[in-house]
């Protein structure tokens with residue numbers, strides 16, 4: 016929670032009291048991006064608090080509870096001060112927060128570095144500003160929440176967006192493969208990612224299944240976990 020402490024210091028120093036958008040933040044930190052085609056790059060993460068789902072494999076349950084209200088300009092300043100190559104808004108579920116659009120647009124407008132938003136697929140992704148990259152989950156049956164997806168989001172995908180399936184088992188793989196084919200998903204977005212649950216389903220098995228079936232998707236390990244990083 017190193018990042019959270021630094022935000023608190025900044026916030027206490029503010030006295031403007033104006034109409035500045037805030038978001039409720041669980042934590043901020045810098046690490047290696049591990050779950051998209053941007054994997055491997057240094058990334059400033061802003062984890063917003065609160066989630067409307069409860070996936071069986073969730074590894075960020077600590078983000079369910081309220082965090083700290085932080086003004087958007089403070090987060091932009093912390094990103095600028097970091098040496099990170101990209102910035103990612105994650106959660107929880109970022110699109111739940113009224114201040115999300117202001118945050119995403121402000122990060123984009125500070126110039127030059129990709130802005131990623133991880134979303135669980137249950138909220139309308141047209142709320143994501145132009146030029147910001149959605150990494151959208153499609154929840155498989157193994158998540159326990161696959162009914163929560165907003166199916167209209169498939170039609171809202173933009174060329175720069177990426178779609179991620181987190182796979183718990185072979186059943187999830189087959190379900191995801193059917194979904195990819197039915198929606199011709201690789202033509203709708205930049206990349207389709209098949210990400211096995213770390214420590215549960217070996218990535219090598221998923222890779223072999225993709226080879227056997229000739230699926231036009233990418234197998235993806237959670238690189239930050241493979242590196243032993245946050």
Ligand code: SF4
Pocket residue numbers: 066067068069070072073074075076078106107108135
């Ligand atoms: S959507 Fe993400 S944060 Fe929410 S329960 Fe699922 S894995 Fe956890």
